Amino acid sequence: FQSNETVKAEHMDSDLIIVGFSQLGSESDWRTANTKSIQNAFSKKNGFSLIFSNGRQRQENQIKAIRSFIFQEVDYIVIAPVTETGWDTVLQEAKQAGIPVIIVDRMIETEDDSLYVAWVGTDKYAEGSRAGQWLEQHLKGKNNDTINIVVLEGTPNSTAQIGRSKGFEDIAKKHKNWNILARENGDFTKAKGKEVMEKLLQKYDDIDVLVSQNDDMTFGAIEAIREMGLTCGVNGDITIISFDAVSEAFDKMEEGLINVDIECNPLQGPMIAQIIGRLERGEKVEKISYVTGKVFEAERASRDRIGRSY
Numbered sequence: 603f604q605s606n607e608t609v610k611a612e613h614m615d616s617d618l619i620i621v622g623f624s625q626l627g628s629e630s631d632w633r634t635a636n637t638k639s640i641q642n643a644f645s646k647k648n649g650f651s652l653i654f655s656n657g658r659q660r661q662e663n664q665i666k667a668i669r670s671f672i673f674q675e676v677d678y679i680v681i682a683p684v685t686e687t688g689w690d691t692v693l694q695e696a697k698q699a700g701i702p703v704i705i706v707d708r709m710i711e712t713e714d715d716s717l718y719v720a721w722v723g724t725d726k727y728a729e730g731s732r733a734g735q736w737l738e739q740h741l742k743g744k745n746n747d748t749i750n751i752v753v754l755e756g757t758p759n760s761t762a763q764i765g766r767s768k769g770f771e772d773i774a775k776k777h778k779n780w781n782i783l784a785r786e787n788g789d790f791t792k793a794k795g796k797e798v799m800e801k802l803l804q805k806y807d808d809i810d811v812l813v814s815q816n817d818d819m820t821f822g823a824i825e826a827i828r829e830m831g832l833t834c835g836v837n838g839d840i841t842i843i844s845f846d847a848v849s850e851a852f853d854k855m856e857e858g859l860i861n862v863d864i865e866c867n868p869l870q871g872p873m874i875a876q877i878i879g880r881l882e883r884g885e886k887v888e889k890i891s892y893v894t895g896k897v898f899e900a901e902r903a904s905r906d907r908i909g910r911s912y
């Protein structure tokens with residue numbers, strides 16, 4: 603057990619700004635890129651000392667990390683929360699300690715929005731509706747055929763799962779011939795994505811479309827589909843709509859295995875560092891800042907990926 607002063611001394615290196623970052627886990631390629639972006643932005647040469655904690659997809663680990671940041675008297679706390687609810691108590695503690703909190707990527711559900719100074723992330727509902735809109739275009743002229751859809755969902759009650767599900771379903775509702783056969787949790791991981799897709803393929807022999815809420819689950823699902831002797835993507839049995847648009851997904855689009863990928867940009871570090879810079883100078887910051895994203899189709903993947911770094 604180290605005293606408060608000892609812990610602080612380790613990070614006290616002159617006038618560096620001490621930031622405690624509670625990342626929710628390391629479940630996906632997207633998450634790896636997000637972590638790197640934040641670690642790079644909060645480097646010593648940029649004037650920061652970063653204390654990083656990996657929550658391994660468990661809220662209780664994140665709450666522990668936040669309490670330890672408070673104990674260490676960090677200057678700022680940055681949290682990428684795994685799920686939306688259950689943060690009020692620990693964020694009250696941070697507030698009482700006078701430590702500003704910035705929420706990134708996913709959102710929290712609270713009635714007291716004084717518990718955080720700013721949020722940075724992408725619009726997950728918009729991502730879900732872009733997936734639905736793409737399918738509308740793709741199916742144009744096939745209004746009488748029944749389209750059987752399965753959805754691989756991410757971590758239950760995470761903003762990414764809630765937003766992408768709702769966004770897609772609000773479009774699906776408008777189409778009587780879209781038949782959502784199943785919605786299953788694949789935890790945003792490749793292993794779970796594969797396992798769940800295997801079960802779905804055993805249960806249904808007429809899946810037309812897979813909507814997979816992140817690329818890692820998609821990679822697992824593609825393995826399951828191929829091992830069953832089926833094909834997917836541009837000329838395949840199963841149309842695949844994925845989310846994130848990480849580098850391996852571009853490979854798969856170039857191979858024609860994924861039809862379309864709804865981008866979610868993980869490179870959020872510089873925006874968060876900028877917000878802290880403003881707070882340091884006593885300037886006002888936006889409460890909500892959206893990072894924008896595009897829609898990438900297999901047909902253009904080789905050109906669209908030029909210049910991308912993750």
Ligand code: GYE
Nearest residue numbers: 629630632762790816846
């Ligand atoms: O899409 C997924 C990750 O919250 C937007 O979390 C993020 C999601 C991302 O595990 O790959």
